[in-house]
Amino acid sequence: MNKLTLRRPDDWHLHLRDGAVLEAVLPETARHFGRAIIMPNLVPPVVTLQDAIAYRDRIAAAGRDDMRFQPLMTLYLTENTTVEQIEEAAASDVVTAVKLYPAGATTNSQSGVRDVANVMPQLEAMARAGLQLCVHGEVTAHDVDIFDREAVFIDRVLEPLRQNLPELRVTMEHVTTRDGVDYVMGSSQNLACTITTHHLIINRNHLLVGGIRPHLYCLPIAKREEHRRALVDAAISGDARVFLGTDSAPHTDPNKESACGCAGVFSATNTIQLLAHVFEQEGALDQLEAFASLNGPAWYGLPANEDRITLVKGEAPVRFPDKIETGADGPVTVFDPGFEVFWDIAD
Numbered sequence: 001m002n003k004l005t006l007r008r009p010d011d012w013h014l015h016l017r018d019g020a021v022l023e024a025v026l027p028e029t030a031r032h033f034g035r036a037i038i039m040p041n042l043v044p045p046v047v048t049l050q051d052a053i054a055y056r057d058r059i060a061a062a063g064r065d066d067m068r069f070q071p072l073m074t075l076y077l078t079e080n081t082t083v084e085q086i087e088e089a090a091a092s093d094v095v096t097a098v099k100l101y102p103a104g105a106t107t108n109s110q111s112g113v114r115d116v117a118n119v120m121p122q123l124e125a126m127a128r129a130g131l132q133l134c135v136h137g138e139v140t141a142h143d144v145d146i147f148d149r150e151a152v153f154i155d156r157v158l159e160p161l162r163q164n165l166p167e168l169r170v171t172m173e174h175v176t177t178r179d180g181v182d183y184v185m186g187s188s189q190n191l192a193c194t195i196t197t198h199h200l201i202i203n204r205n206h207l208l209v210g211g212i213r214p215h216l217y218c219l220p221i222a223k224r225e226e227h228r229r230a231l232v233d234a235a236i237s238g239d240a241r242v243f244l245g246t247d248s249a250p251h252t253d254p255n256k257e258s259a260c261g262c263a264g265v266f267s268a269t270n271t272i273q274l275l276a277h278v279f280e281q282e283g284a285l286d287q288l289e290a291f292a293s294l295n296g297p298a299w300y301g302l303p304a305n306e307d308r309i310t311l312v313k314g315e316a317p318v319r320f321p322d323k324i325e326t327g328a329d330g331p332v333t334v335f336d337p338g339f340e341v342f343w344d345i346a347d
């Protein structure tokens with residue numbers, strides 16, 4: 001097969017940032033995707049409905065007038081978020097989900113939640129109102145190894161929360177382990193997960209063998225090959241609880257190529273082409289539409305996009321830009337999968 005038409009995909013986990021970086025990276029997503037869940041980890045974070053409306057308007061202003069891309073907004077859950085703020089957001093048609101960052105777990109998570117017990121009234125209000133929770137699923141305890149933080153989060157935080165509040169719909173974002181996939185696949189209700197493009201492609205050797213590669217450093221950190229394998233199996237399974245969230249997370253080169261580099265992989269530019277490559281390698285191109293275009297909207301109670309994109313496999317490798325320029329702060333490096341890709345999107 002060298003041609004494939006699918007419903008236009010959506011991205012259920014995306015960082016667009018603000019200002020010059022927003023302007024630079026927005027076209028990279030808007031070119032291929034219909035909608036995306038926009039992460040709220042700005043500084044200061046997107047906490048209230050008013051913050052979300054203002055951010056949505058800045059995204060619209062940064063896009064071209066003919067931009068059809070639709071940002072789906074989220075709120076950043078803090079221990080100071082009130083039940084009234086949750087109810088106000090749930091009643092609006094602006095906010096699609098609320099995001100839980102364990103405090104200190106990842107980029108701009110200082111305002112996050114130290115203990116889920118401190119936000120139970122807010123989570124109960126979400127369950128009542130049918131507002132979904134998106135979770136960065138890693139513990140932050142210093143005695144837990146960075147490679148174990150996702151699995152420990154399931155045991156210590158996620159499973160107890162779901163026992164307490166089974167009505168809450170939870171998306172475990174950017175799962176990186178067999179433990180995460182097994183946990184989602186083994187659940188009976190109200191739990192789904194997203195998987196990133198890069199976690200389907202790299203394991204921890206890619207990050208660390210032969211020199212440290214800061215542009216492959218993200219959180220949760222890439223794990224052993226056996227975990228990558230479990231992610232691929234889940235992505236190509238067609239299971240309705242598993243869908244694409246790229247976690248495309250731009251940081252400028254000076255902030256990545258540093259003695260203490262930021263976490264985040266920027267993959268908006270080449271995600272769809274790379275996914276076609278990965279799914280073809282697995283003999284599973286027929287499952288790409290479920291993963292990228294159908295399962296996500298179904299989980300969020302939205303219709304799939306009406307329009308379609310066509311992927312074409314050519315003879316020559318596709319040339320992607322190495323970097324996206326953002327102006328004064330320096331460029332953002334595009335995810336390099338380490339192999340050639342022959343699938344591209346026909347306009």
Ligand SMILES: NC(=O)N[C@@H](CC(=O)O)C(=O)O
Binds near residue numbers: 041107136218219
């Ligand atoms: N994934 C990352 O490594 N970084 C994300 C934050 C996140 O999604 O955890 C970012 O905002 O840069």
Ligand SMILES: [Zn+2]
Binds near residue numbers: 173174
């Ligand atoms: Zn995260």
Ligand SMILES: [Zn+2]
Binds near residue numbers: 039247249
């Ligand atoms: Zn993210």
